[in-house]
Amino acid sequence: MSDTFCQLCKCFTEVVSDHATGDTSCSECGTLVVEETSEWVPDPTREPVSPVRLESGVSGSNGATEEEEEEALPAPRRKRRGRPKRPPYESIAEVANRFGSNFHEFWLGLGATIKDRASDIYKKVIDQKPLKYKTPAAVVAACVYVACRQESNPRTVKEMCSANGAKTKEVVRVKDFIMKYLVTEGQEIVIVHAADFLTHFCSVLGMSNIEVMAAQETVRNSEELAIRRSPISLAAVVIYIIAQLSNDKKAVRDVALVTRVAEATIRNSYKDVYPHLSEVIPTWFAKEKDLKQLPRA
Template sequence: MDTYCSDCKRNTEVVFDHAAGDTVCSECGLVLESRSIDETSEWRTFADESGGDDPNRVGGPVNPLLGDAALSTVISKGPNGSNGDGSLARLQNRGGDPDRAIVLAFKAIATMADRLSLVSTIRDRASEIYKRLEDQKCTRGRNLDALVAACIYIACRQEGKPRTVKGVAMFSDHVD
């Protein structure tokens, strides 16, 4: 990038020092602009299996089956402060995250899928099935391990890789 340098009195090539945020004249070393802010996106580069570079945004993966609650922050007042009608305190006592139960179920599905050596498409299908059950309010009061085993069993059948009920139940944490 060429810029006019007031010290050299000519158009000169400039160097940008990212660490300091300075734009420096390459001829005389005059700092033309200091502490500039880089407003471009923050990216990290991850190497993929083929050895190439895969640029991804910074941050954890987003699960499309979870609501926006996983991205929220709750700030409360201290023990001496008041929090109005107490709804904030009730939310914090419940764990603060309305998707907490479904996150636990997804973790249980992932664990069981790993034990069964299932591919990610089956794990994802089982998570979708569980999410449908959760949306229809069919999971309340039911045994999580049994629901997870059933979701994995159904997902295996839907993906054309059927397993027996006994085969799936053997890898469940809780077998009755």
């Protein structure tokens, strides 16, 4: 080593010579230096040495980072960074936890058991070909719906659609496929009865325990009759009848909003049940004179 004046350090420093390349560099800062007495000729085959930027990011030709250069480009030429997809299990939890501020809105509030089962169902069916072109919202809603069925705590398809904005027809197709697939896998799908919806609907409407018990007994008595109505429609009309016999009456519109059953369907179902009121309404809840005060079908 020998002392040579370094232009960067502005003083005489020891330098180190590389005999293989012919370079001489400052031992303090590492900058290439040239001794005045040497006849150093730059090698045209070597790339010029440029200072390294200490800032974060990779510098471009003009000293700016890649992010800064990209921002300077026109919008069509910028790199498209896709937003990361939301994990499906977060979507399942959001649907299961969804609450409404009052009974005019949907209300689910499902437990951890249903969320876990819905996640398991999702894992099993998501790679199936019929679901390839279905929207994620529809698949999530259908998985939660089937999980509710399997846990004997059913909810309606319309409630699931209200929870995450999925389309009803698509959710119906997806849940039908999932249920058939699970049956082929040896899993049992619980059959839905009108009584299964009562506790949930009555709770949202703020009905008392006595009214819930009366509705449950009315539904059981109604199922013995030849009334061809879906379980949800039958549950809706029974809730409407029990509400009319109680002090806190509910309008058809309120029952329709909670059950997601059309007002016209509730009225038509009422016409089917009305001739059998004395047979289905428990006598401990309403007497014959009380039944006569109900609206005529």
